[in-house]
Structures are given as C-alpha cells and as structure tokens.
Amino acid sequence: MPGKSQLSEISREEAAAEVLSLWEESHYSLRTAMGQLAKEWKITDWRIRTAIHSLVFETVRRLNTIDYVLNSVLEKTTVTDLDSLTRNTLRIAAYLILFGEGIPALATNEAVSIIKRRRNKRLAGLGNAVLRKVQQTDLNTIIQMTSIEEKNTLQYSAPQWLFEYAEQLLGFHEVREFFSASLQSPSLYIRINTLHNKAESTIERLEKQEFQCTPTPHLPEIYKVQRGTQPVIQTNLYAQNTIYVQSLASALVSRILNPKRESIIVDLCAAPGSKTSHLAQLMENHGNIIAIDNIPVRTQELKRNLTRLGVRNTHILLANSFKLPFRKDFQVDSVLVDPPCSNTGVIQTRPEVKWTMTPELVRRLTKVQKNLLQTGSQIVAPDGHIVYSTCSITLDENEHLIREFLDTNKDYELVPTKPLLGSPAFEELVYCQRLFPHKQDTEGFFIAKLHKKLELNH
Numbered sequence: 038m039p040g041k042s043q044l045s046e047i048s049r050e051e052a053a054a055e056v057l058s059l060w061e062e063s064h065y066s067l068r069t070a071m072g073q074l075a076k077e078w079k080i081t082d083w084r085i086r087t088a089i090h091s092l093v094f095e096t097v098r099r100l101n102t103i104d105y106v107l108n109s110v111l112e113k114t115t116v117t118d119l120d121s122l123t124r125n126t127l128r129i130a131a132y133l134i135l136f137g138e139g140i141p142a143l144a145t146n147e148a149v150s151i152i153k154r155r156r157n158k159r160l161a162g163l164g165n166a167v168l169r170k171v172q173q174t175d176l177n178t179i180i181q182m183t184s185i186e187e188k189n190t191l192q193y194s195a196p197q198w199l200f201e202y203a204e205q206l207l208g209f210h211e212v213r214e215f216f217s218a219s220l221q222s223p224s225l226y227i228r229i230n231t232l233h234n235k236a237e238s239t240i241e242r243l244e245k246q247e248f249q250c251t252p253t254p255h256l257p258e259i260y261k262v263q264r265g266t267q268p269v270i271q272t273n274l275y276a277q278n279t280i281y282v283q284s285l286a287s288a289l290v291s292r293i294l295n296p297k298r299e300s301i302i303v304d305l306c307a308a309p310g311s312k313t314s315h316l317a318q319l320m321e322n323h324g325n326i327i328a329i330d331n332i333p334v335r336t337q338e339l340k341r342n343l344t345r346l347g348v349r350n351t352h353i354l355l356a357n358s359f360k361l362p363f364r365k366d367f368q369v370d371s372v373l374v375d376p377p378c379s380n381t382g383v384i385q386t387r388p389e390v391k392w393t394m395t396p397e398l399v400r401r402l403t404k405v406q407k408n409l410l411q412t413g414s415q416i417v418a419p420d421g422h423i424v425y426s427t428c429s430i431t432l433d434e435n436e437h438l439i440r441e442f443l444d445t446n447k448d449y450e451l452v453p454t455k456p457l458l459g460s461p462a463f464e465e466l467v468y469c470q471r472l473f474p475h476k477q478d479t480e481g482f483f484i485a486k487l488h489k490k491l492e493l494n495h
C-alpha cells in the first residue's frame with residue numbers, strides 16, 4: 038500500500054483500487070475503507086476525495102457486471118484468482134471503459150502502468166490484453182445473449198437472490214425501477230440542527246453559497262439539497278454543526294415517534310446517533326433520552342456526534358439491549374428500536390451490501406431484531422409507544438416480524454405512522470410505511486408504530 042506521502046504520486050485509479058482491496062481484505066464497510074485510507078493519505082482536497090469516492094462506489098455498484106465481462110475475456114484464470122491489487126485495478130479500468138465518460142484507451146494505459154509498477158511486467162501484459170478486449174466489448178450485446186436470470190442480474194447489477202426476492206415483492210416493473218434507482222447516486226438531504234440555529238437563517242446562508250434547497254413535505258427541518266460547487270460537508274455550516282446529513286426516510290422515523298418535550302425515551306440501538314440527535318432536537322433538549330449501543334467504538338462515535346450537535350438531554354449507555362440494565366419497574370414513554378438489519382433498502386448508499394448480504398444472514402438478523410423488539414416492549418408504560426424501523430426491504434425483517442410480535446403481545450396494537458410520506462406497507466399492515474428510492478427518492482425503509490394499550494381488551 039502506498040505510504041502517506043505518496044498520494045500525490047498515485048492516480049485516482051490506483052487510490053480507488055487500494056480502497057477496494059482494503060474493503061475486500063477487511064470487515065470494513067466501503068465507506069469506512071474509503072475514510073480510513075483518505076485519513077492515512079491525508080487527503081485534504083475534497084475534489085480528489087470526491088473523485089476517488091465516486092470511482093470506488095460506482096465500481097462496486099456494478100461489480101457483478103464488471104466481473105462478468107472481465108471473466109469472459111480472461112483466459113485460463115478468473116478475476117477471483119488474481120491478486121487483490123491487480124483484480125481491483127482491472128475492475129476500476131473496466132468500469133471506466135464500460136460505464137465511464139472518459140477515453141477507454143487511457144483507462145487501459147493507466148491500469149497497465151499501475152500493474153507494471155506495483156506487480157510485474159507479466160501481469161501488466163495480461164492486464165493490457167484483457168482490457169483491450171473489454172474495450173471491444175459491447176455490453177448490451179453480451180447481456181442479451183445470457184439466460185433470463187443472468188440478464189436481470191447483469192443489467193441491473195443485482196445479486197440473483199435479491200433480484201428474485203424483490204421481484205416477488207414489488208412485481209415485474211417496480212423491481213426494475215428499484216434496482217435502476219439503486220444504481221444512481223442518492224439524493225442528498227440535510228437536517229437543520231435547530232439546537233444550534235434556526236432553519237430559515239441556515240437555508241438563507243446555504244442559498245447564498247449557491248446550494249439549491251427544497252423543503253420536504255411535513256418535515257420542516259429537512260431539505261433536499263442540490264449539490265453546489267462544493268460538497269455540503271465542506272461548508273462552514275457543516276463545520277459549525279448547523280446542518281446534519283440525514284436521509285428523508287431516516288428523519289421520518291423520529292418524527293413518527295413524535296416525542297413530547299418532557300418525554301422519557303429509550304433508543305435501543307442508537308449509534309451513530311442520527312435518530313437520537315433528531316429526537317433531542319424535536320424535544321428541544323428537554324425530557325430524557327437513554328441511548329444504548331453495544332459496540333464501544335460506535336458508542337464513542339455516538340458521544341462525539343451528540344456532543345458536537347449540542348444534544349444535552351441524552352445519557353449514553355454501552356450495553357447489550359438484549360438484557361436491559363434497568364430496575365424491573367422502570368417504564369418509559371417511548372422506545373425506538375432501529376436494529377441492525379440487512380441494509381437491502383440502502384444499496385444506493387451502501388452498494389457493497391449487494392455482494393455481502395445473504396439469505397442466511399437475513400435469517401440471523403431477524404432473530405436479533407425480534408429479540409430487541411421484545412426486550413424493548415417490556416419497558417414501555419401503558420399508553421406508550423414503540424417505533425420500529427429498518428432500512429431493509431425484506432418481509433421477514435419487517436411485516437412478518439411485526440405480525441408475529443402482535444400475535445404474541447396482545448397488549449400492543451398498531452397505530453398509524455404519521456406523517457405519511459411513504460406507501461402503506463405490505464401484507465395489509467396499512468398503518469406501517471414503506472419508502473423506496475424509486476418512489477420517494479430516499480432510502481428504502483420500513484417504519485411501524487406500536488401502541489401499548491391502557492387496558493388489555495381482547
């Protein structure tokens with residue numbers, strides 16, 4: 038891996054290949070791998086960072102399609118058999134040739150020169166031969182010659198199991214819209230942190246800096262932002278913590294919980310704190326939030342975020358929410374359950390999920406989610422609420438789980454999730470909401486609101 042001082046000597050293609058290699062060799066998310074190397078390389082110029090980020094994310098969005106093409110022109114070997122740096126350099130170049138806007142021959146030359154310098158002449162020769170063939174490939178023609186199943190997964194760069202699952206759920210046309218939308222860069226939403234400043238003055242200041250800000254219905258603190266001449270996170274408003282980047286769907290969750298000023302709330306899965314800090318803002322720093330997470334580094338990140346955003350009504354607990362460390366008679370007004378999930382609704386922002394999530398992992402996550410919801414339900418006072426949310430599209434993590442919970446917890450009932458920005462959920466759970474990138478221009482989310490009845494009437 039190039040040392041810190043060497044970034045200036047390497048191209049964005051080489052840097053992107055390094056990020057992909059780190060992602061493959063670690064358990065990091067793509068974003069963490071990118072952040073880690075950007076920090077190591079001390080990238081201060083946002084233009085360079087954005088260029089590398091975009092190359093990495095675009096390549097991973099199309100990873101199966103790119104690998105398919107590379108494998109079709111590789112003789113006697115496959116992409117998986119190549120060493121990590123060579124493989125990822127070829128992937129980046131193939132992305133640029135097949136989907137990029139630059140000159141294909143330049144992408145080939147750059148990749149060959151990286152492989153020659155970092156590996157050897159023999160591999161560089163192989164890379165050269167392979168990429169020249171990729172240059173001659175007509176992707177659409179290749180895709181048309183594959184089986185129906187392969188055609189869908191290659192055209193929409195989707196894993197077969199997820200495409201088939203989503204097709205059952207959404208139907209023939211919508212599944213294609215969902216995966217097409219997931220190949221685009223996501224729209225950017227910000228939350229005005231009213232703990233630090235007023236929404237109107239913040240928007241005025243952003244517009245003066247040439248950002249186009251559009252209000253969103255029912256969420257007065259959330260704006261859609263058209264990217265200006267610089268990324269919003271480079272602005273002084275971001276540095277001053279007056280704005281926070283948060284998707285529309287994620288922000289809807291705290292609004293649906295609808296805390297009162299003096300509410301007592303437990304957030305069972307709080308880090309990194311997007312929803313906790315939003316709740317605190319809606320409560321104007323009154324009441325009490327207990328924000329729990331079981332991973333030490335994530336709890337530290339939660340603390341940093343809450344501190345910088347000016348949250349003062351929250352106690353952070355490093356604990357396992359399966360076993361809450363409260364007295365038996367402890368009761369709260371509301372519980373937020375935003376558990377770890379398959380992230381299948383956020384493949385636009387986390388494209389690597391397409392290649393790492395499996396049906397078996399979904400099953401395991403579902404057990405965790407059920408457990409967390411059940412534990413949370415035990416500390417809600419009569420007439421209190423639970424809001425349950427995931428950024429997953431599967432029924433098991435959402436509708437089925439809620440249905441099963443209601444069957445075994447007769448003291449709870451579903452209530453409407455308001456405001457309604459999404460579509461009614463599946464399986465007749467019309468009080469719950471679903472949001473999708475192709476429909477609501479935001480992350481794929483499921484949100485349910487459960488009310489603990491005052492008296493148990495069967």
Ligand SMILES: C[S@@+](CC[C@H](N)C(=O)[O-])C[C@H]1O[C@@H](n2cnc3c(N)ncnc32)[C@H](O)[C@@H]1O
Pocket residue numbers: 305306307308309310311312313329330331332335356357358359375376377378
């Ligand atoms: C989807 S994320 C939460 C995102 C957060 N609500 C937000 O809006 O920023 C799920 C979180 O649950 C935490 N978690 C997973 N299992 C847990 C458990 N048994 N107890 C407490 N936290 C847990 C994870 O560490 C992770 O930070």
